[in-house]
Amino acid sequence: MDFGVTPLDGLPLPPRVTICEVGPRDGLQNESTILPFGVKAEFVHRLVDAGNTVVEAASFENPVWVPQLADADDLLRAITPASGVRYPVLVPDERGLDRALDLGVTDIAVLGCVAATFPRCNPHRSVREPFEMLAPVVARAREAGLGVRGHLSGCFGDPWDGRVSTSQVVAAATTMKTVGCTELSLGDTIGVATPGQVAAVLDALVAAGIGIDEIAVHFHDTYGQALANALTALRRGVTTFDASAGGVGGCPYTGSATGNLATEDLLWQLHGLGIDTGIDLQRMVDTSTWLAERLGRPSPSRTVTALTS
Template sequence: MATMPEAITIYEVGARDGLQNEKTVVPVEVKATFIRRLIDAGLETVELTSFVPPSWIPQLADATELMELLDDVGKGPKRPVLVPNERGLDNAIAAGVGAVAVFGSATETFARKNLNRSVDESLAMFAPVVSRAQEAGLWVRGYVSMCFGDPWEGPVPIAQVVDVCRKLMDLGCDQLSLGDTIGVATPGHVTALLAALDDKGIGSDRIGVHFHDTYGQALSNTVTALSHGIRVVDASTGGLGGCPYAKSATGNLATEDLVWMCRGLGIETGVDLEKLVETSVWMAEQLRRPSPSRVVKALAG
């Protein structure tokens, strides 16, 4: 396909977004092994964990211990961690991270449920986080959730999403991730949002896309985004993940499904699919349930 890129970057979120909603706490040693296997399979960009208060997401309460176990591979701009505020940033810097991400919302309801703040209050909280991270030489990503729909507010106006994206990027983030948190996006909606962002000076070279597969549209939406210049795609090995604050948020786009599609399009990902499938099967055994990824099911037999 003439509009497709020669290569893309897969931003792997399985270790953080994929595991954060697990009810049974996954041992930190298992998480460390999972991450090492992801890296060994060729996934260069891997989001490791989140430095949030244990009461927020108990599954990620072991962030500092995890970073210690990953001391040799857990640093640098391709190993980001999520930080909600300055305290989280302090802990992340103390752990020696090289990249951080903040997690905002395009809607007021989710901003309240996720951070107990309005959208503007959340942005004000992120401002010193981003500036201090930059001063420390860290790469910074800004997530915007609920970009296409919100379980409480319904469809989200494109102009509203663009406004929040613009404000977040104005803080100084290096990259923006557009989140289809509940998986309601369609290719036409993706096209319209990307065009609107481009009109406001946020080009596709600064954007990643983060699709959930609730309605089976994640791959279709990804192809659409790639045809519009996007070169960074978020995905979760095994299709793990959801959102602890949005119960209708089903699993992320499975990394294996994305890699399989890219193979067919002649797009390089740098990923060893066989190793990745083996990792997903192993992780499914740790979680005691099968992987929802169709490619994993097909190749693992």
Template sequence: MPPPAFGHAPLPGLPAHITVWEVGPRDGLQNESTVLPVAVKAELIERLADAGSTVIETTSFVHPAWVPQLADAEDLLRTIERRPGVRYPVMVPNQRGLDRARVLGVQDIAVFASVTESFAVRNLNRSLDESLAMFDPVVAAARADGIRVRGYLSMCWGDPWEGAVAPGQVVDVAIRLRDMGCTELSLGDTIGVATPGRVVAVLDALTAAGVEIADVAVHFHDTYGQALANTLTALQHGVVTVDSAAGGLGGCPFAGSATGNLATEDLVWQLDGLGVDTGLDLGRLVDTSVWLAGRLGRPSPSRVVQALSGGRT
């Protein structure tokens, strides 16, 4: 691939290997105007596994009235072939979502919390405290069944209604999610306003409060072009799990200023150049995003996909 041909050189403080948590099939497709058929979604997941993805966030059991793009969650989970060594987490908003997922043999779920009051009300139609109270029995029931639970924290660096978010707000929600049983915490820059110094401030506040950095993932959006810089900073401060979406898909349907996720291809290009192992095949990822762009009827926003696709997107 091109990165080895151009050489690579490490930087101090980086891990030798990271886990890329692929969110394209869920967080990516939920914000696309084109609703893809189950067969195309299943092929996307298969292609991502072929490219080396070991964690593929597959779908969400949110009510179809809220996210119609993912209304086929059950059909999709019945269609895909789950490979040994690959995790297929799904989002669940409540107990009913967990029940639906459990019937289909799901072993990884995620709950989606807000660190701000405004977004909790707009996204979940509940106050922050009410939303966490709703998640508590869901997490407990999942853990009792041996299901891993990820806790998403949205608006960790900024909220379109409240402005800048203090690190203490993130710490408060993170500890509450951890204490209810979440096995991993993903810090979301939902509207893409974080910058590296503010990333460090939140990570330092979490570790000072006793949160293990090994249990923290980062989830950056590229609204202001900062996702790669913020990710590199997080890795230099001990984070080893990064969320990204093939082709830079996605956003948040409940936060109008949120643009696409960090593109998996852009992340892999950078980490290949730094000698950090992701286990991912960049060429296969690019081919997948070119193929997907054709199904969505629009080009991929990923710079690396554009550079390596030879005009195919």
């Protein structure tokens, strides 16, 4: 659908946006149904066929904590890489990096946390330890020529410490940039962010010297604010958005977090503003419908529901 370019309140909007499709990793890790790696590989291929150029494919986290992704090695061997597509893999430590390098992975993701309590539950360490562990992982990855995506969890609050301050986010983001992350994804891990808070955090990061082009956003829809938050980020100049096919997933460490922002819902908004994504909405709807059948439940995406009813 061609709606034409639609600036809001006279503010220019980016002509093109990149979506980092996180369904195969962040989406499936919180689903009760554990899919065979062959189905996951088909899921990844379907996403690429729909036009996605960044697909978070897997995770090397301990299968005790994330059993849904325990077959990451088999999955990565089953994926046929497409030209021009990146497949980041979440790497928690140097052992995970070794596995990634052995499998020929070209992009990794690492995880940092803003709040003090959340890291003790995920990944079961103190607030400084994740950053201390990141440095050698990122250094080795960069030396090997890998792209390093830094996921920063709890940027707008966590279930134990409550709301986090903007200064905490700036400090954590600056640390992740210093250790060598090439992109920072700001996670609203439990879906509590509001547009004003998103604007304040983005403005503070830019004021601290982090370029808006280095920032991605990752919203959950616990309070129904994900699309409003995405629009706020878009108006601040963000051009990379994490989203999950059909809105699957959440956070396995927080019971209150509902699914990720649905890729189809984000596409409906972006395409309605005349912004190019390179992704075919109908193919995404078909893929999410296919996935929902294998998960044994309907897709929570409103756009998927609307276009299939």
